[in-house]
Amino acid sequence: MAGIWVYSEDVALVKQLLTIGREVAGTLNKPVAALTLSEADAADLAAETVYVLKGQNPWPESYVQAIADLAAKEAPDVIFVGATPRGKDLAAKLASILKAGLVTEAFKVSVENGAIETERMMYGGLAVCTEILQGLSLVTIPPRQYEPAAAGKGNVVTIDAATDVPVSVSNVCPIIREGADLASAEKVICVGRGLGKEDDLKIARDLAAAVGGEVGCTRSIAEDYHWLPAETYIGLSGVKVKPVLYLSMGVSGQVQHVAGIRDSKIIVGIDMNENALIFEAADYGIVGDLYDVVPALTEAIKQAK
Amino acid sequence: MANIVVCYKWVLDEQDIKVNPGNLALDTSRAKSKISDYDRNAIEEAVLLNEKDGHKVTGLTFGVAGAKQSLKDALSRGPAEAVWVNDPVAAEADAFVTANVLAGALKKVGNYDVIICGEGAADTYAQQVGPRLAAVLGIPAITFVNQMSIEGDKVVATRKLGDCTETVTASFPVVVTVLPEINKPRIPSLKQVLGASKKPVTEIKLADLGLNPDDLKRKTTVKSLKGYAMTRKNVIYKDGSTAEKVAKLVAELAKEGAL
Numbered sequence: 112m113a114g115i116w117v118y119s120e121d122v123a124l125v126k127q128l129l130t131i132g133r134e135v136a137g138t139l140n141k142p143v144a145a146l147t148l149s150e151a152d153a154a155d156l157a158a159e160t161v162y163v164l165k166g167q168n169p170w171p172e173s174y175v176q177a178i179a180d181l182a183a184k185e186a187p188d189v190i191f192v193g194a195t196p197r198g199k200d201l202a203a204k205l206a207s208i209l210k211a212g213l214v215t216e217a218f219k220v221s222v223e224n225g226a227i228e229t230e231r232m233m234y235g236g237l238a239v240c241t242e243i244l245q246g247l248s249l250v251t252i253p254p255r256q257y258e259p260a261a262a263g264k265g266n267v268v269t270i271d272a273a274t275d276v277p278v279s280v281s282n283v284c285p286i287i288r289e290g291a292d293l294a295s296a297e298k299v300i301c302v303g304r305g306l307g308k309e310d311d312l313k314i315a316r317d318l319a320a321a322v323g324g325e326v327g328c329t330r331s332i333a334e335d336y337h338w339l340p341a342e343t344y345i346g347l348s349g350v351k352v353k354p355v356l357y358l359s360m361g362v363s364g365q366v367q368h369v370a371g372i373r374d375s376k377i378i379v380g381i382d383m384n385e386n387a388l389i390f391e392a393a394d395y396g397i398v399g400d401l402y403d404v405v406p407a408l409t410e411a412i413k414q415a416k
Numbered sequence: 417m418a419n420i421v422v423c424y425k426w427v428l429d430e431q432d433i434k435v436n437p438g439n440l441a442l443d444t445s446r447a448k449s450k451i452s453d454y455d456r457n458a459i460e461e462a463v464l465l466n467e468k469d470g471h472k473v474t475g476l477t478f479g480v481a482g483a484k485q486s487l488k489d490a491l492s493r494g495p496a497e498a499v500w501v502n503d504p505v506a507a508e509a510d511a512f513v514t515a516n517v518l519a520g521a522l523k524k525v526g527n528y529d530v531i532i533c534g535e536g537a538a539d540t541y542a543q544q545v546g547p548r549l550a551a552v553l554g555i556p557a558i559t560f561v562n563q564m565s566i567e568g569d570k571v572v573a574t575r576k577l578g579d580c581t582e583t584v585t586a587s588f589p590v591v592v593t594v595l596p597e598i599n600k601p602r603i604p605s606l607k608q609v610l611g612a613s614k615k616p617v618t619e620i621k622l623a624d625l626g627l628n629p630d631d632l633k634r635k636t637t638v639k640s641l642k643g644y645a646m647t648r649k650n651v652i653y654k655d656g657s658t659a660e661k662v663a664k665l666v667a668e669l670a671k672e673g674a675l
């Protein structure tokens with residue numbers, strides 16, 4: 112059965128992938144199949160076929176060979192994989208076993224003249240590369256790019272999966288996050304190296320409190336200074352945010368950082384250097400010393416509310 | 417003692433690439449090249465492991481003729497020798513092709529126990545070569561690693577995966593891809609830079625790897641590569657007092673419903 116396949120180890124993401132999967136399948140007049148690792152999750156997925164991969168190993172990466180075997184047999188046209196770290200790892204190995212192409216983190220998938228096209232970032236977010244898929248291909252798609260598809264009912268097929276892998280996995284620990292999840296925050300206040308010392312994070316926290324938002328940072332703040340945890344840096348290799356308001360202070364706006372804020376509704380930059388790149392990426396900006404501007408802004412916002 | 421091979425890519429420095437605001441064409445004419453940033457973390461990690469336990473570190477790159485310049489840079493960062501697969505195919509290669517070529521080179525060179533790659537290249541950031549390379553060689557890959565050690569004939573590595581961390585142990589040979597937070601690459605000293613030119617370099621021609629022509633053909637067709645169009649309002653308050661600028665900003669944000 113050729114068609115469009117979707118897979119993620121996270122069922123919430125499977126549902127999001129079904130939205131784009133159904134759209135592409137509709138245009139190409141193909142069936143959709145969903146792959147999941149959990150029987151419990153299979154019941155309400157809106158796909159013609161739902162494959163449940165059942166194996167002994169709880170490590171999602173160990174299912175790659177079983178998925179490859181199934182794909183070799185059923186010959187899908189394309190496999191959409193959720194771009195979590197585990198999903199990207201599995202997709203790359205799967206593409207290699209199947210000798211298939213793989214587009215990483217496509218932000219747009221469409222059908223043009225009967226072929227699937229993808230768009231993704233290049234050069235740290237400076238450029239967009241549009242590719243036409245040829246033959247069996249994989250595409251990884253970031254979480255929350257699509258709304259989840261409505262529930263549906265498919266033909267559930269259970270596959271016995273061999274999951275032997277020559278590695279052992281131990282010490283699985285959740286990462287404890289302080290504060291709310293930046294990726295879903297409505298307001299994000301971002302600090303960069305313009306901040307002189309760690310104590311001055313208070314300036315950002317006060318503004319965040321005034322607007323009801325979360326504090327994030329650039330990679331330099333997390334990885335060079337260690338003032339905030341690595342989970343709070345925003346950008347290409349960090350968190351991607353999509354708030355109503357993103358406001359930065361002392362952030363130069365290098366392309367790799369801006370790649371993580373582009374889905375924000377309103378972008379505001381505050382920087383001393385009027386030529387800072389952040390102003391090219393911003394809707395509004397103030398050229399000035401953050402130590403003057405931000406406390407004044409916090410007060411003005413409190414007044415306005 | 418392990419044979420550590422560290423793979424790196426010679427890429428255009430994106431900071432030197434200009435976007436033509438009219439047609440969004442990329443101007444790379446003034447762009448210099450660099451060792452991809454996260455590959456510098458990979459090299460540093462290999463060198464740190466060597467300094468700790470005594471291993472042999474070899475740098476490996478697949479690149480066009482211009483990548484010759486990268487060898488001295490890479491060797492000044494600590495590897496004992498370098499291998500360069502020199503072919504124009506590298507300019508168009510995707511991760512499928514690159515993984516096939518690197519696997520071919522590793523088989524030709526022979527001894528490899530631990531292969532370290534950066535988590536993603538600074539130009540494509542496709543995050544595929546490491547795990548693909550492992551699959552081509554039929555060995556395990558440990559990806560998203562922020563801590564690693566070599567214990568006997570095993571690698572023990574900590575992966576960081578969004579919402580959790582985990583420890584993965586695998587016997588040689590194994591591919592490890594490292595996150596930038598794993599270390600801070602050193603700036604080579606003058607002595608290291610001078611010493612680099614004395615280290616051995618092996619140049620391999622693609623034809624000598626005996627790869628199938630299909631293994632060298634990229635999988636997707638690139639339809640276009642264009643600058644990202646910034647469509648923001650760009651209202652920047654530059655003149656006036658702080659109070660005036662702040663008042664204007666707050667008024668606009670209120671209108672936008674962003675407060």
Ligand SMILES: Cc1cc2nc3c(=O)[nH]c(=O)nc-3n(C[C@H](O)[C@H](O)[C@H](O)COP(=O)(O)OP(=O)(O)OC[C@H]3O[C@@H](n4cnc5c(N)ncnc54)[C@H](O)[C@@H]3O)c2cc1C
Nearest residue numbers: 303304305329330346347348349361362363367368383401
């Ligand atoms: C492959 C790769 C991936 C990367 N991924 C990411 C990523 O995911 N996220 C990320 O953030 N970065 C990333 N980077 C790094 C990125 O290129 C930049 O180096 C980084 O974002 C810069 O951080 P910054 O803006 O805090 O610091 P800087 O670039 O040093 O900017 C500091 C700014 O503060 C301003 N300033 C100084 N003092 C004041 C003051 N008193 N008041 C107001 N303004 C002031 C300065 O004018 C300057 O504009 C990546 C780089 C590479 C190569």
